[in-house]
Amino acid sequence: MQFNLFKYPPIVVSIILIFLITGKSVQAQSINTGQYQYLSPVPGAKMIMPSTGIIIRYGTSYSPADEKSINSIIVKGDKSGIHKGRLLLLEDNNTLTFKPYAPFKPGEKVTVELSKIRLTNNAYTPYLKYSFTITNKVLHHKFNAAEYLGSEFPVKKANENEIDAPVILQDSLPADFPGYTVSQVNPAAGYLFFAPFSWPPINPVYIIISDNYGTPVFYRQMPSTIFDFQKQPNGNLTYFDTNTGIYYEMNSKYQIINTFNMQNGYSTDVHEIRILDNGHVLMFSYDPQVVGMDTVVAGGNHHAIVTGLILQEQDNSNNVVFEWRSWDHFKITDAAEDIILTDSLIDYVHGNAIEVDYDGNLLISSRHMDEISKIDRTTGDIIWRWGGIHCKNNEFTFVNDPSGFSHQHCIRRLPNGNYTIFDNGNLHSPLYSRATEYQLDEENKIAALVWEYKNAPTTYSGAMGSVQRLANHNTIIGWGTNNAPPGIKEVGVDGSLQLSFTFSDTTFCYRAFKHDWDSGVFTSDKDHLSFGIVPAGQSATLSFNLTNNYPETVEINSIFNRESAYTLQQQLPITLAPQNSVTLSVKFNPETEGAFVDDLHLRWETEGQRIAEVIHLNGYTDSTYLGIEGNIVPSEFFVDQNYPNPFNPITKIKYNLPHNSFVNLRVYDILGSEITTLVNAEQPSGNYEVEFNGADLASGIYFYRFDAGGFTSVKKMLLLK
Numbered sequence: 001m002q003f004n005l006f007k008y009p010p011i012v013v014s015i016i017l018i019f020l021i022t023g024k025s026v027q028a029q030s031i032n033t034g035q036y037q038y039l040s041p042v043p044g045a046k047m048i049m050p051s052t053g054i055i056i057r058y059g060t061s062y063s064p065a066d067e068k069s070i071n072s073i074i075v076k077g078d079k080s081g082i083h084k085g086r087l088l089l090l091e092d093n094n095t096l097t098f099k100p101y102a103p104f105k106p107g108e109k110v111t112v113e114l115s116k117i118r119l120t121n122n123a124y125t126p127y128l129k130y131s132f133t134i135t136n137k138v139l140h141h142k143f144n145a146a147e148y149l150g151s152e153f154p155v156k157k158a159n160e161n162e163i164d165a166p167v168i169l170q171d172s173l174p175a176d177f178p179g180y181t182v183s184q185v186n187p188a189a190g191y192l193f194f195a196p197f198s199w200p201p202i203n204p205v206y207i208i209i210s211d212n213y214g215t216p217v218f219y220r221q222m223p224s225t226i227f228d229f230q231k232q233p234n235g236n237l238t239y240f241d242t243n244t245g246i247y248y249e250m251n252s253k254y255q256i257i258n259t260f261n262m263q264n265g266y267s268t269d270v271h272e273i274r275i276l277d278n279g280h281v282l283m284f285s286y287d288p289q290v291v292g293m294d295t296v297v298a299g300g301n302h303h304a305i306v307t308g309l310i311l312q313e314q315d316n317s318n319n320v321v322f323e324w325r326s327w328d329h330f331k332i333t334d335a336a337e338d339i340i341l342t343d344s345l346i347d348y349v350h351g352n353a354i355e356v357d358y359d360g361n362l363l364i365s366s367r368h369m370d371e372i373s374k375i376d377r378t379t380g381d382i383i384w385r386w387g388g389i390h391c392k393n394n395e396f397t398f399v400n401d402p403s404g405f406s407h408q409h410c411i412r413r414l415p416n417g418n419y420t421i422f423d424n425g426n427l428h429s430p431l432y433s434r435a436t437e438y439q440l441d442e443e444n445k446i447a448a449l450v451w452e453y454k455n456a457p458t459t460y461s462g463a464m465g466s467v468q469r470l471a472n473h474n475t476i477i478g479w480g481t482n483n484a485p486p487g488i489k490e491v492g493v494d495g496s497l498q499l500s501f502t503f504s505d506t507t508f509c510y511r512a513f514k515h516d517w518d519s520g521v522f523t524s525d526k527d528h529l530s531f532g533i534v535p536a537g538q539s540a541t542l543s544f545n546l547t548n549n550y551p552e553t554v555e556i557n558s559i560f561n562r563e564s565a566y567t568l569q570q571q572l573p574i575t576l577a578p579q580n581s582v583t584l585s586v587k588f589n590p591e592t593e594g595a596f597v598d599d600l601h602l603r604w605e606t607e608g609q610r611i612a613e614v615i616h617l618n619g620y621t622d623s624t625y626l627g628i629e630g631n632i633v634p635s636e637f638f639v640d641q642n643y644p645n646p647f648n649p650i651t652k653i654k655y656n657l658p659h660n661s662f663v664n665l666r667v668y669d670i671l672g673s674e675i676t677t678l679v680n681a682e683q684p685s686g687n688y689e690v691e692f693n694g695a696d697l698a699s700g701i702y703f704y705r706f707d708a709g710g711f712t713s714v715k716k717m718l719l720l721k
Contacts, residue, residue, distance in 0.1 A: 031129040038095075038379055040323045043130035047289045047308075047327055050103035050134050051265030053320055054112055057378075058125050061093045063118040072115055073098060077134075079108035090321055093120075097319055103265070107136040140267045141286035141307065142245075171215055171560060174608070177206060179504045180487070182214035187490050187499035188472045190514040191217060194488065195229040195239065196507050204608070207239055209517060211614070212499060215560060215601065218254065218519065221608030227270040231515040233277060240270045247273045247283070252520030253550060254611065263320045266310050270510075271352040280321070282354045282362070285310040286347075287325070296332055297341045306332060309349040311364060311375075324380050326351075326366075336370045336390045336407070338427060353411045363419075365411045369393075370404075370427065372411050372419075386440070386447060390427045396440070400714070401449035403428060405436060409480070410466040410511065416641040416715070418450065422465035422477070433461040435477045435491075437469075439716040441701055444670065448703070450714040453477065453491050466511035473638055474498055478512035488512040492636040494711040521604065521611050522548045522556075522576060529600075531588040531619030539589035541569065544615065546584055546602065548576035558603040558610075565590045566598050566617050588619045595620050637661075637711035642692070642704070646718040649695040653678070653704060659685045661709040667692060668703045675702065694719045 033043045037059035041048045054075065075083045075098060085100040096117075104110055114128040178196045195207045207229045209218040224243035232238055236257070237250040245268055249258040261268045266285035274282040287308040293300025308330075313322035326349045335341065335348040353365035361383060362375045371387035371394070387394040388404025398404050407426035413419055418439050425433045437451035453475065464480030470490075477489045487509050490499035503509065526544040534540045548554045556574040569585045576582060590596055598617040603610055639655040653665065665679040675697065678690045694702070699721045705714045 029129065030131070032126040033128065033130050035126050036128060038322075039130065040320075040380070041132040041325075042328050042380070043132065045132040045325070045328055047135040047287075048104075048110075048132050049265035049287075050106060050138065052104070052134075053100070053264050054098040055320065055323065056096045056098075056112075056114060056128070057094055058117075058119070059094070060123070061120040062089060062096070063120050063122075072113075074113040075100065075110065077104045077108045077110050079105040088319060090315060090319060092321075095321055097321070104134045106134055106138070108134050110134060135289060137290055138265070139288040139290070139305065141269070141288050142267070172558070173216070174221070176202075176204060177219070178208075178507050180214060180507070181502045182212075183497075183500040183502070184212055185496070185498050187212045188470045188474045188514065189516070190470070191517045192476075192488065192501070192512060192514050193230055193237075193517075194478070194501075194509050194512040195222075195226040196487070196503055196509045197225045198506050199508055200506070201225060210501075211599065213562070213599075214501065215599075216610055217517070217601065217612040217614055219610050220254070227510045228272060230511065230513050231517065232275040234275055234279075236275070238273050238275065240268075240273070242270060249275070252518065254519075254521065260314075262310070262312055263314065263318060264312075264323065266312070269351075272354045274354050274356070276356065279316040281314045282356075283312055283314070284351050284354065285312070286351075287327075289327075291332070291346075293332075293341060293346070299342045301342065301344050304343065305345050307345075307347040307349070309351040309364075309366070311351070311354065311362070313377075322377060322380070324362075324375055329380075329382055330366075330369070334369050334371075334392050336368055336392075336427065339368050352409050355411050355413055357413055358417065363411050363413070365408055365421075367407050367409065367424075370406050370408070372408070372421070384442065384445070388427075396445045396447040399446060399448040401436075401438075401447070401452075404447070407462075409464065410468075412467065412469070414469050418716075420467040420469055420475075422461075422467045422480075424461055424463065424465055424480070426462055430458075431460040432458045433465065433479070433482065435467040435475055439703075439714070441670070441716070444701075446670070448714060448716070451493070453495055455479070455482075455489070464508065464510045466513070468513050470514060476512055476514045478509055480510065481508050490514070493639075493713070494637040494709070496636060519611060519613055521550045522546055522554050522602075522613055524602075524613055524615050526615065528616045528618070529586055531617070533620050533622060534588055534590060536590050536593050536621045539587055540619070541585050541587045543583055543585040545581050546574075546576070546613070547581040548578055551578055553577050554604050556602050556604060558601075558605045560601040560603065560612075561598050561617070563596050563598040563617075565596045565619070566600065568600065586615075586617065588617070590619065590621050593621045637708055639665075639706040639713045639715065641715055642717045646720040647694070648719065648721050649697075650691060650693050651717060652689055652691050653706075654687070654689045655706055655708075656687050657683060657685050657708060659709070661685075663688075664705075664707040665690060666705050668705065670701050670703075678704075 030043045038057040040055040083100040085098050088097045109131050111131040117125040192210045197205045204221045206219045207226050208216050210216050227240040229239040240247050247260040248256050251257050260281055262285045269284040269286050287310050288305050291304050291306040292302050293304040294302045309326040311324040312320050315321050332348045349366045350368040351364050352367050355363040357363050361377045364373050370391040373385050374383040376383055384395050385393040386396045388406050405421055405423040407424040409422040411421055418437050421436050423434050423436050435453040439448045439450050459482045461480040461482040466478035468476040473493050475491050487503040488501035524544045524546050529542045531540050554576045559568055567587050596619045600615045601612045603612045636658055642651040642653045662682050663679045666677045667675040699719050702717050
């Protein structure tokens with residue numbers, strides 16, 4: 001029996017698939033699979049979950065409006081027989097998915113046949129036939145903190161090089177709130193997002209958004225350990241709850257608006273979720289399977305449980321549009337040397353980060369392989385493999401970094417085309433961890449280390465960790481399970497320490513991020529109150545309107561600010577019904593000479609939760625102090641990416657000097673030969689721009705190296721003629 005697939009738009013067809021039983025088994029042969037762009041499961045795949053769906057992408061758009069197209073799909077298990085299911089043509093008009101109503105039987109071979117689908121170019125898809133095998137035993141991965149943290153931690157040691165006079169948080173917080181101290185010099189604006197937890201576990205835990213002084217503008221008590229609390233590009237917040245095994249999405253009002261979990265029968269992993277601009281979601285699953293390791297390595301366990309990695313992309317309707325399995329592309333023996341392949345439990349991949357590269361393809365970090373892999377998002381093929389000296393499949397030559405990275409976390413692509421990685425360094429000798437930035441020449445397979453930060457004294461973080469480059473070129477580093485404070489650092493381009501969050505000896509944090517943030521619960525019509533010049537002993541008052549955007553009544557029952565020169569003129573509590581507003585005023589009354597910069601936190605505090613709206617305050621007693629904010633001398637060394645890039649034949653390079661320095665700026669070709677010296681002189685502090693003319697050079701990749709005041713940076717530029 002045949003059916004008209006595209007009769008009723010939108011195409012959501014419940015189909016009964018009838019197969020003519022001949023009494024003979026269907027041969028497990030593949031026909032025309034190479035003519036299709038992407039198939040999932042891949043032909044011949046083994047250990048597939050019984051609840052799997054099927055994805056078929058030909059590479060040319062289907063013709064959904066063609067009433068004359070008669071199309072058929074047959075999905076048959078050699079134990080379970082023909083499967084009914086739901087067939088969808090997805091939003092790209094190029095991908096078909098079939099989701100069976102009932103799961104397949106363990107250990108059975110499944111055959112897929114597809115024929116006669118009309119395309120928009122009036123051609124037809126070729127007949128397709130292939131098969132895959134369902135796993136014999138379904139095992140689900142359950143989060144186990146010991147897997148991520150290890151069984152022992154050294155006691156954290158005091159860091160002699162920390163900033164003097166740390167700011168100790170003086171705020172009214174719950175008795176079980178995680179303890180930390182803060183040291184700062186000149187951090188970037190924004191708020192830190194993190195979810196610290198204790199080891200051994202102590203509940204409850206908190207998700208936290210904090211200002212640079214360590215004062216939380218939001219916290220919420222959670223019943224179990226939380227991983228990967230962060231702000232997504234769509235402006236919402238996500239976190240993974242280790243108790244439920246689900247990712248949650250919250251809006252700016254801190255309301256849960258969505259949940260995410262893996263499809264096709266896979267459990268959801270804690271390490272990463274990425275919500276993309278088109279609303280699609282990327283997630284991991286850890287996939288434990290029983291493997292006879294005695295057939296893989298000498299002395300292997302005949303019934304070992306080996307954990308693979310599954311990557312899924314889901315669309316806005318939670319349909320799986322792309323699935324990638326390590327079983328199909330990696331070997332178990334690709335694991336690094338410290339992964340014991342004769343054990344009964346083997347985690348040979350341990351994926352921990354997903355990134356979308358500049359060309360739309362995917363980067364994944366495989367910690368236990370010491371590898372970053374680039375995956376073709378259209379076909380699922382591996383484009384390249386990159387790792388340190390312990391990576392068995394590295395294709396790149398490292399420049400300025402002979403060992404490369406080891407057991408890394410948090411691969412991220414920067415706007416300048418470079419990549420940052422938190423290098424845990426588990427196989428470095430001696431042990432150390434660091435934040436790194438690399439330039440990749442993908443064509444010539446060259447990886448140049450252009451920036452790194454190592455803590456002093458040396459910090460080793462055996463697990464977890466993150467690196468985030470900020471808009472002002474500072475870097476946020478989450479040190480994971482480090483054995484020396486701090487837990488979170490912000491450093492300048494020259495390595496200068498700008499911000500430090502130091503946790504207690506038994507408190508750790510998977511990742512840390514800094515973002516701009518505005519709560520949508522109750523909002524002020526003014527972000528800043530600038531009082532200007534008010535002589536000491538006199539006062540001035542400014543007002544603002546506060547509006548409740550929440551569907552419930554809000555009670556402002558607490559305020560916080562650091563400077564006694566500022567006082568809120570209204571008495572607490574202040575009750576606001578939904579959509580109602582109130583006018584509030586702040587008095588500035590400086591008693592001494594100076595500049596007074598402060599933040600007023602207006603809070604709604606309930607049991608286990610704080611929500612705050614922050615209004616920035618500034619005032620001065622005379623023009624001398626007012627001039628402080630107008631200082632344009634750079635605070636740190638910095639060299640920018642050349643612009644334009646690519647260029648033909650002229651480009652410009654900008655750099656900053658915080659003080660008088662001898663500057664050397666040179667250009668090199670891809671082989672390291674010097675092309676020209678652009679600057680070689682003593683220069684005063686300030687902002688500079690240098691022009692480079694490549695008229696006499698051939699098209700290709702060039703590097704420029706900037707040295708000043710002990711700061712060095714190397715960047716890549718591309719000349720195209």
